[in-house]
Amino acid sequence: MYAFIILLQTLILPLVSGAIHLLVAGGNPLLVFGIWWGFWGVGIRLGLAGVSQIMKPDRTRRILGVEATDANQIVQELGYANLGMGVTALAIPFLPTWSVLLAVPGAIFLLLAGVRHIAKPGKGAAEQVATWTDLLVFLGVLAGVVGLAIVGW
Numbered sequence: 001m002y003a004f005i006i007l008l009q010t011l012i013l014p015l016v017s018g019a020i021h022l023l024v025a026g027g028n029p030l031l032v033f034g035i036w037w038g039f040w041g042v043g044i045r046l047g048l049a050g051v052s053q054i055m056k057p058d059r060t061r062r063i064l065g066v067e068a069t070d071a072n073q074i075v076q077e078l079g080y081a082n083l084g085m086g087v088t089a090l091a092i093p094f095l096p097t098w099s100v101l102l103a104v105p106g107a108i109f110l111l112l113a114g115v116r117h118i119a120k121p122g123k124g125a126a127e128q129v130a131t132w133t134d135l136l137v138f139l140g141v142l143a144g145v146v147g148l149a150i151v152g153w
Helices: 002-025 029-055 057-063 069-089 099-118 125-151
Strands: none
Touching: 002 029, 002 125, 029 057, 029 069, 029 099, 029 125, 057 069, 057 125, 069 099, 099 125
């Protein structure tokens, strides 16, 4: 179920939302898909991850293979950061002037987390999904930033 939810937030919903947006309103495809990758991949994904990490830190701790329950405080503090980045990116559809730029801090975080996960040996299935979708969201948001540069601020 975890993998399905993550793939929904980081692949399926950004593609569907971007396609609908292009069909209804048009626009630069890079910018449009970047906006929706920012909204779903950073806004929804990191927002929900933040709430989950704050409420149930054991889940993230287990995904990362950490046994020590003392790490729960660190996971909860990571949750605060994820919630902050996620809530900021949720404003993307409502602030067209800022658009995809609201997702850049979260996308950079996902890039760095994804790169860190690549180097880690012995990842479980959930961590594999997180690794590759972290990088996918970064690339989607990066495409949006390129699209924004093309159409102009």
